[in-house]
Amino acid sequence: METYESIRKWKDEALSSFMNTSISLNKFHDQVMLKVLEVAKGKMKQSTPPCEFTWFITGSGGRFEQGLISDQDHGLIYEISNEENDIYFKELGEEISYGMNCVGYPYCNGNIMSSNPTWRKSVEEWKIQLIEWMKNERWESIRYLQIFYDGRVLYGNTEYLSDLKSVIFHYQLQHPTLLQRFIANVKHIKNVIGPMGQLLVEQHGVYQGCVNLKYSAFLPYVNAVRLLSIKEGIFETSTIDRIDRLKGKDEYKEMLRDCKENFITLTKYRLSLLNAQNYDDTHYLNIKILSKEQKKEIKQILKCGKRLHDEVIELTLAKN
Template sequence: MRDYESIKVWKNRNVVNVLNDTTALNKFHDEVMLKVLEVAKKKLTQQPPCAFAWFITGSGGRFEQGVISDQDHGIVYEYSTIQNDEYFQALGEEVSFGLDAVGYPFCTGKIMSSNSLWRKSFENWEQQLIDWMESGSWEVIRYLQIFYDARVLEGNVNFINKLKNTIYNYQLQHPELLRRLVENIKHVKNVITPMGRIIVEQHGIYQGCINIKYAAFLPYVNSIRLLSIEEGIYETSTIDRIRKLQEKRKYEELLHNGECHFEKLLNYRLSIDNIQEYDNTHYLNIKKLSKDERRELKNIIKNGKRLHDLVIEMTLEKKGV
C-alpha cells in the first residue's frame, strides 16, 4: 500500500471479519502495523543501515489486543553510529506518526519508537536494562515489565531474546529484583464483595460496568509474567507462558485452570460492543451478561486474585526476599 490513508481504509473495511476471534484479530493488528512500517521505511528513501528489531509490547506484545489499541513499540538496532542513530530516530518518529494516522493513538506513556527511551542500539539497551534493575524505582520496574512483553514484528528476534536473558540472569544473581517486581504488581482492584456481589461503576458513562483490565486481566497477566521472569520464559502471550510453565511439574496444580480462564476473559472482552475509543475496550456491562455468565466471570476474577496472591507469596518465600 502506498500511504497511511490507504492502510486506514483497508483496516476499517476488513476489521469486521476478525471481531469474533482473538487470534485472528491480533494477527490482523500485526498485519496492519507491518504495513505501516513498510510505508514508513519507504518514506525514508534509504535502507536500514544495520540489522534491527522493531517490537511491540503491552497487549500487542502479548497477542491480547482488543478491537481498538493504542501504540506500544520500540526499536533495537545492532550498533550505534551517528548515521544509525539518525536513521532509526527518523524511522521511529515516522512509524509512530503512521500508526496514529491509521487508528492506533499515540501512547500517553510515550512507549513508542519516537521516544529515545524505547529506541536504542543493542549495547545501549543492555545498559539501560541494567540501569533500570539497579535503580529499582517504581517507574523503571514498570518499564522493565513492559519490555519483558516485547514481541518482534520485524527484524532480529535474537536481539530481544538476548536482552530478556540479561533480565533473567540478573535476577538470578540479585533476588531482591523479584521483591521490587512484587511491590510493583501487588495491588489488585477487588471488585467482589464479601457477599459475592460484583462491584460496578456507579456513575458516568461506564455506570453498571466493571473495568476488566484491572479487575480481571492484570492479576493473570502480572502473576504469569512474574513467574516467566523467574523461570527465564521468553514467550510473550499469557497463554503461551502458562503452557510453558505447566511443563514444570511444580506449577501444574497452580495453573491447571489458568489457560481456560484467561481464554474466556479474552472472549468476554470481544463481547464488548459499541467500542468507539481505546478506554471503551476495558469496560464490560454486567447487565448484558446472563446469570450463568455473571457466575462464570465472578469465578474467573476470584481465581485470578487467588493466583496472583499465591504467586507473590511463593516468589517471596522461595527467594527469601
C-alpha cells in the same frame, strides 16, 4: 503504492471479518502494523536501513492480546550506534509513531514508542539501560522492565530481543531481591468482589454498572503469569503460551489449574464488546446485560485471578 490513509481504509473495512477470535484479530493487527512499518521505511531518505534492526511491539499487542482498539506500544533495537544510524532510526522511529496514529493506533500516554529515545537504542545501549533500570529499582523503571519483557518482534531478527530478555533473566537470578521489586510493582489490583461476595461495579459515570475487565480481571492473570515467566526465563509473550510453558513444570501445575480456560473465556468477553467506540470502551463489561450463568462465570474468573495473583506473590516472597 500503500499510504497510511489506504492502510487505514483497508483496516476499517477488513477488521470485522477478523473479529471471530482473538488470534485472528491479533494476527490482523500484526499485518496492519507491518504495513505501517513498510510505509514508514519508504519515507526515509535512505532507501535501505544503514544496519540491521528489530522492531518490537509490547503491551497488549506484545502479549498477542489486543482488543479491537489499542494504543501503540513499540520500540526499536538496532545493531550499532553511530551518528548515521542514530539519525536514521530517530527519523524512522518518529515516522512509525506518526504512521501508527494515522492508521488508528493512538499515541501512547506513557510514551512507549519508537519515537522516544528511551525505547529506541542499539543493542549495547539497550543492555546498559536494562541494567541501569534493574540497578536503580525505581518504581517506573521496574515497570518499564516488565513492559519490555512483554516485547514481541514484528520485524527483524528475534535474537536481539531474546538476548536482551536473557540479560533480565540472568540478572534476577543473581539478585533475588529484584523479583520482589517486580512483585511490589504489580501488587495492587482493583478488588472487584465485595465482602458479601457481590460484584463491585463502577458507581458513576458512563460506565456505571460495568466491571473494569482490564484492572480487575486481565491484570491479575497477566501480571502473575509474567512474574513467573521472568523467574523461569520464559521468553514467550502471550499469557496463554506462558501458561502452557509454566504448566510444564510440576510446581506450577496446581497453581495454574483452570487459568488457561479462564483467560481464554475472558478474552472472548472482551471481544464481545463489539460496539467499542474508543480504547476505554473495550475494558468495561456491563454485567446487567449478562445472563445469570455468565455472571457466575465472570465471578469465578475474577476469583481465580485474584487467587493466582495472591499465590504467586506468596510463592515468590517465600522463596526469597
